[in-house]
Amino acid sequence: MKSSVTTSPVRTETPAALKPKRSRDYGRLWTIGPVVVWMGVLFLLPLLLVLAVSFFSRSTFGGIEPPLTANNYIRFFDPLYYKILWVSCVLAFTTTILCLFLGYPFAYVVARAPVHLRNLLLLLIIVPFWTNSLIRTYAWIVLLRTEGVINTVLKALGLIAEPLPMLYNEFAVLTGLVYTMLPFMVLPLYASIEKLDKAYLEAAADLGATSWQTFWRVTVPLTAPGIMAGSLLVFIPSLGLFFIPDLMGGSKAVLIGNLIKNQFLTARDWPFGSAASIILMALTLLFIGGYLAVTKDKEGKGLT
Amino acid sequence: MSHPMVVLQEIVKRFGHNTVVQNLSLDIHRGEFLTFLGPSGCGKTTTLRMIAGFEQPTSGRILLDGESVQDRPAYERNVNTVFQSYALFPHLTAYENVAFGLRVKRVPAAEIDRRVKQALRLVQLEDFAKRKPEQLSGGQKQRIAIARALVNNPKVLLLDEPLGALDQKLRKQMQVELKHLQKQLGITFIFVTHDQEEALTMSDRIAVMHHGVLEQVGTPDEIYNRPATAFVAEFIGETNLLRGKAIERTADALLVECEGFRLTAPLQADIREQEPVVVAVRPERISLSLSPADTPERICLPARLSERIYTGAFTRTVVTLADGKTLVSHEKTDELLPVGQGDSLYVQWNPAHAVVLKP
Incomplete structure (x- = not known):
């Protein structure tokens, strides 16, 4: 390592010449050191703890005890559990698709709006984020429940006789997820559509492409990094969001996020909860790996 | 067609x-x-x-x-x-x-x-x-x-x-x-x-x-x-613009007077008598000589050499007229007039190569 970090082109092997280099090494330590400590304490250590716990056994009173075992992982492949994972993936996927279809036109309009309007529209997407997401979820409950705002209004207008069942089902969970995740789709899409050079659209029209053909053959491929990034940013957190299924799905919707939460808080089975977390994380890494392979986005630019 | x-x-x-x-x-x-x-x-x-x-x-x-x-x-x-x-x-x-x-x-x-x-x-x-x-x-x-x-x-x-x-x-x-x-x-x-x-x-x-x-x-x-x-005239190629006045219109020609010389140019419908005009002459149309022109039709004015800029096949020569106005001539680099900076010389051109324009 040392030889590769020398900055002077001529290396003299005398100790005197090495001394100033040493002090520069301290300088490097000062700049890199805090980052290493930060990453170690806040990222690596908790991760290693979870990984370690996942190989222990559950003690009678909900603690952890030896012997070390892989049983927690084996247990996950019980149909009961991997079905939960499958249902979660399907729900997260549906959320992603819905966010994409709702988010793309919106991002397109914002990116093509006059500059002074653009910032206002972006602000409108971001402002709800300044409110706690739990509170926003409760707001949805107020809207959707049997005696909620929507049903009351529809009944008053005489459009429905019986209240629509809009809460405590999959529809409610999906609504909550799409609502919460939409900005994560819109922002990367906006970034890539905004970067799209209008000359490409003119070139396509010039070559005889209708607006629709231009959209599918030019706009979509050229904004693919934004589509992929947005999809990933929606899909991955959707797998783990537990409070939306909890609050809006009632007891029916058990998803992987709820499963993990329940293992820690209700069942007090930390080792199994940890194993499920590690499996979910492995799956997530797999998706990110797939993203990098497909988009050849080596530096992960689309994700930042 | x-x-x-x-x-x-x-x-x-x-x-x-x-x-x-x-x-x-x-x-x-x-x-x-x-x-x-x-x-x-x-x-x-x-x-x-x-x-x-x-x-x-x-x-x-x-x-x-x-x-x-x-x-x-x-x-x-x-x-x-x-x-x-x-x-x-x-x-x-x-x-x-x-x-x-x-x-x-x-x-x-x-x-x-x-x-x-x-x-x-x-x-x-x-x-x-x-x-x-x-x-x-x-x-x-x-x-x-x-x-x-x-x-x-x-x-x-x-x-x-x-x-x-x-x-x-x-x-x-x-x-x-x-x-x-x-x-x-x-x-x-x-x-x-x-x-x-x-x-x-x-x-x-x-x-x-x-x-x-x-x-x-x-x-x-x-x-x-x-x-x-x-x-x-100015945008395309280099050109010399001289201010003058249209003094007479005949059936087919326009007589123009500039500082120190007169020339006749093809008639142009939109230029009237007594109106100011601009005479444009390309640098390659302007030649330099040590003695005055031998044919009276050529326009010939005394001047002094101010500057020579070598550009390759031709040399860009700037001369100053008696009234201080500068003209640019393109001389063939191989056939430069043997004069130095500040020396007297004559600039001359064929009036047929000049173009009379509205300013």
């Missing part, structure tokens, strides 16, 4: 309160290489974009091969554009870029393949078909952009400063190639540039624009030797 290929009728284009093109009328013939020439912001690119269909004229009509097209979108006009930035689709290979126009028109696959290969052969890039634009040099991108436009057999090819990004040598080479291509294919080319040399080299006719106004349309020779306005 029947009607012109492109007809611009009283075209006006405004952006807000800003008039970019003012009442432009022009016929562009079949198979012609016409260049819109002018400084940046003169409205030449806007005019091209109106023909392409990217901009709508505020008023006026555009006819393409006899049909009115100003209300048709770009994709319904049988013209193609080579863009200044090339605008090659970065996600497609060179081959797919060229094939794009045919694919969107649902041309049968076999025909697409044949025509794309033919177009790539035309620009000598058959071997680069599989490359992405980022793997092509500037000159190669340029050729692909030309092939992508030509493969659609357009009635008119529009070129928006397509050589601007190339280095000097490549630009010269592409000028010649484009001209050959145009002759070979017989397609009408409408070219936009701010480079007067490029315009003179390539065009059948040049349309000079200034502040949205069409100043003059003519062959390169007419534009260069018979500029219609002082702007055209």
Whole structure:
């Protein structure tokens, strides 16, 4: 390592010449050191703890005890559990698709709006984020429940006789997820559509492409990094969001996020909860790996 | 031949309160290489974009091969554009870029393949078909952009400063190639540039624009030797402008008086007696001598040598007249007059080579 970090082109092997280099090494330590400590304490250590716990056994009173075992992982492949994972993936996927279809036109309009309007529209997407997401979820409950705002209004207008069942089902969970995740789709899409050079659209029209053909053959491929990034940013957190299924799905919707939460808080089975977390994380890494392979986005630019 | 290929009728284009093109009328013939020439912001690119269909004229009509097209979108006009930035689709290979126009028109696959290969052969890039634009040099991108436009057999090819990004040598080479291509294919080319040399080299006719106004349309020779306005005279090539006054109009000539000399010029309808005029003389028309001219018709003025700038084949020589006015003469570098700085000499030129213009 040392030889590769020398900055002077001529290396003299005398100790005197090495001394100033040493002090520069301290300088490097000062700049890199805090980052290493930060990453170690806040990222690596908790991760290693979870990984370690996942190989222990559950003690009678909900603690952890030896012997070390892989049983927690084996247990996950019980149909009961991997079905939960499958249902979660399907729900997260549906959320992603819905966010994409709702988010793309919106991002397109914002990116093509006059500059002074653009910032206002972006602000409108971001402002709800300044409110706690739990509170926003409760707001949805107020809207959707049997005696909620929507049903009351529809009944008053005489459009429905019986209240629509809009809460405590999959529809409610999906609504909550799409609502919460939409900005994560819109922002990367906006970034890539905004970067799209209008000359490409003119070139396509010039070559005889209708607006629709231009959209599918030019706009979509050229904004693919934004589509992929947005999809990933929606899909991955959707797998783990537990409070939306909890609050809006009632007891029916058990998803992987709820499963993990329940293992820690209700069942007090930390080792199994940890194993499920590690499996979910492995799956997530797999998706990110797939993203990098497909988009050849080596530096992960689309994700930042 | 029947009607012109492109007809611009009283075209006006405004952006807000800003008039970019003012009442432009022009016929562009079949198979012609016409260049819109002018400084940046003169409205030449806007005019091209109106023909392409990217901009709508505020008023006026555009006819393409006899049909009115100003209300048709770009994709319904049988013209193609080579863009200044090339605008090659970065996600497609060179081959797919060229094939794009045919694919969107649902041309049968076999025909697409044949025509794309033919177009790539035309620009000598058959071997680069599989490359992405980022793997092509500037000159190669340029050729692909030309092939992508030509493969659609357009009635008119529009070129928006397509050589601007190339280095000097490549630009010269592409000028010649484009001209050959145009002759070979017989397609009408409408070219936009701010480079007067490029315009003179390539065009059948040049349309000079200034502040949205069409100043003059003519062959390169007419534009260069018979500029219609002082702007055209100054913009195209180097020129000497001398202030004077029209003193007499006869049936077929105009007598002009400048500081120290008089000359007769071809009659111009819009210049009246006693009006101020400008006399334009090209530097290569001005010769230097040690003794006064031996023929009385030649205009001959005493001057002093101020500066000589070597530029290669010719030397740019600046002389100062008695009244302090400077003139530029182009001397052949091999045949320089043996005088030094500050020495007296005579400048002379044939009055037939001078052009009288409204200031």
